[in-house]
Amino acid sequence: MMRRAALALVVALLATGAAAAQDDPAHAASAAARQLERAAASLDAATSARDRVRALTETVQAYEAGLAAMREGMRRVATRETTLSRKLAAREQEISRLIGVLQVIETSAPPVLLVHPSGPMGSARSAMMLADVTPGLNAQAAELRRDVEELRTLxxxxxxxxxxxxxxxxxxxxxxxxxxxxxxxxxxLPRRFIEDPVRTAILLGSTETLDAFADGLAEMSDTPIPESDADISAQKGHLPLPVQGVILHRARQADAAGVRREGMILATRPRALVTAPVAATIRYRGPLLDLGNVVILEPQRDTLFVLSGLAEVFGEAGEVIPAGSPVGLMGGQTPENGAILSLSGDGTGTDHPETLYIEVRQGGAPVDPETWFQTDKDG
Known part of the structure; x- marks a missing residue:
């Protein structure tokens, strides 16, 4: 079980990152820090197995949000450091001249500074010019001090x-x-049915398409599966996506190979947690055709959410799980420190190498998932 001290250290680090970053990354880091604190409290207060699942789910999501916020914040820090380093390097000659002038002003004896070849009037004009130049030199020196101090802090x-x-x-x-x-x-957890492994194996061996498998889901139990009386129509278009990620391809949008799919594809970070967007029955979980590990959720009658491409799947077929319940983890390896702080993948998608396929089926036919899930399609 995680130690509270580890969470406290991350919270403190995120707060430091929030102070150094600007705009959205700072707000995200602060929010992630608060989320970590709430997760720690939930974890400490967990007593039953179900409480532990909820608390650990919240904790994993808090870490994912915190690491994402920290990654963005530290990339901004690295970008700012590079900008300052280049700025100081470009002004190297100017800095040298400025230091030379300041040294002359500081070390020259007052009588020498006051004597001018053209006499008292020349000395007076020189003094006036020096009085005009000195504030500017001081301002440049102060700006350089600020830049150097900021660079040291970064x-x-x-x-x-x-x-x-x-x-x-x-x-x-x-x-x-x-x-x-x-x-x-x-x-x-409540159960709507008990899966029959023999019937499931027969169904898997006799179907060659997702359509056929979805149509045969009722055959996975040796007793009739009760119809669901749940109704989530009021949440249509407002459901959260099941994983943190970015839309790689929308429904029926051709990919690089020209393939069009009925569902959407999300790009995610390695080992990202996948959760149920709404309370639902697990109708199937496990390997399916060439889709990898699949979880099929039934949130209401004649509606299925198909999630494929997971490395690990949680739960058992027949269980009715609450909204936000974990249903699996994406594949890949958690990146090391250097990869998280690296700028090389910024904006290229290399930090989201895993893909989750989401298909929504209603009445036996696929529909655009974005009619159910809240995305940036209209934003």
């Missing part, structure tokens, strides 16, 4: 972030392991 922040990220990455891995165990130990 480098200290980067050094501190490396140690904090090490703790955060260990924490999220421990939280995921704890979540897998808590889900396996959960026994208090």
């Amino acid at each position: 480098r200290i922040l980067q050094a501190n972030a490396a140690e904090g990220l090490k703790t955060a990455l260990a924490g999220v891995q421990q939280a995921r392991a704890g979540l897998s165990q808590a889900v396996a130990e959960r026994t208090d």
Whole structure:
């Protein structure tokens, strides 16, 4: 079980990152810090197996949000450091001249400064010019001092972030392991049916398409499966996506190979947590055709949410799970510190290498998932 001290360290680090970053990353880091604090409190207060699942789910999501916020914040820090370093390097000659002038002013004896070859009038004009120039020199010197001090602060922040990220990455891995165990130990969920493994194996072996498999889901039990009386029509268009990620391809949008699919594809970070967007029955979980590991959720009668491409799947077929329940983890390897702080993948999609396919089926036919899920399609 995770230690509270590890969470506290990440919260403090995120607060430091929030102070150094600007605009959205700062707000995201602050929100992630508060989310981590709430997750720690929920984890400490958890008593039943179901409470542990909820608390660990919240903790994993808090770590994911915190790491994403920190990544963006530290990329801004690195960008700012590069900008300042280049700025100071470009002004190297100007800095040298400025230092030389300031040294002359500081070390020259007053009588020498006051004597001018053209006499008293020349000395007076020189004094006036020097009085005009000195504030400008002082301002440039102050600006340079600020830049140098900011650069020093940014480098200290980067050094501190490396140690904090090490703790955060260990924490999220421990939280995921704890979540897998808590889900396996959960026994208090209601069930609509008990899966018959023989019937399921026959169905898997006799179907060649997702359509055919979805149509045959009722055959997975040796007793009739009760119809669901749930109704989520009021939430249509407002459901959260099941995983943190970015839309790679929308429904029926051709990919690089020209393939068009009925569902959408989300690009996610490695080991991202996938959750149920709404209360639903798990109709199937496991490998399916060439889709990898699949979870099929039934939130209401004649409506299925198909999630494919997971590395691990949680729960059992027939269980009725609450909204936000974990249903699996994406694949890949959690990146190391250097990869998280690196600028090389910024904006290229290389930090979202995993893909989750989401298909929504109503009345036996696929529909655009964006009619159900809240995305940026209209924004």
